[in-house]
């Protein structure tokens with residue numbers, strides 16, 4: 001019987017990951033459920049800050065399991081600092097987790113709420129040399145988690161749908177994805193919960209300082225339908241820069257195409 005690759009089915013799902021990835025049985029495994037009444041305020045924690053270079057965005061990959069945007073992390077070009085972090089962590093990639101319907105999909109659960117999707121911005125601590133070295137360290141990786149919900153008043157940047165980008169429609173393809181600053185995906189509030197945890201997928205290393213943003217961002221469900229070009233973009237109330245508009249359109253289109261039933 002061929003070695004089954006890990007997944008989310010009954011024969012290769014999270015309950016069986018430990019057979020090939022023993023760390024999955026660790027005591028700092030992610031995701032977790034967060035009950036805001038049990039959360040302790042830590043007054044020593046300040047605000048976190050992201051300073052991203054839009055030029056660091058390189059490619060967008062659709063590997064059939066998630067869509068991932070990869071960034072140049074060969075130097076301190078796009079970094080996350082502050083909050084629970086004592087050093088600057090380099091942005092390496094961002095990806096999404098979603099479900100088969102809008103009522104579930106996020107990995108972390110907040111006060112019993114499962115969001116439609118969860119976006120992860122993955123950063124690593126350059127003091128450990130490279131990503132492979134960082135994932136062996138408890139302070140090696142920092143992930144900002146943003147919850148996505150289907151709402152009626154989506155962020156203006158998410159409001160438009162760009163014409164289809166053919167070369168990333170087929171799974172497994174990688175396409176250039178440049179001039180993209182992912183910080184425009186952040187919600188208004190920078191409020192966050194933080195805890196020490198792990199990769200939510202194999203190899204399940206317990207190397208992650210999680211920074212989960214309390215405020216979800218919204219995407220509207222109707223846009224998934226009219227992904228044709230006949231959608232006439234309205235002039236937004238608070239116009240975003242042309243660059244931002246373009247970035248969001250590209251990313252939003254990709255989001256819509258890859259998140260079924262969104």
Ligand SMILES: CCCCCOc1ccc(S(N)(=O)=O)cc1
Pocket residue numbers: 120122135143198199200201202203
């Ligand atoms: C040996 C290479 C390890 C690749 C695994 O990388 C990951 C896995 C999970 C996450 S997540 N969902 O916890 O953000 C981030 C990065």
Ligand SMILES: [Zn+2]
Pocket residue numbers: 095096097120200
């Ligand atoms: Zn993830």
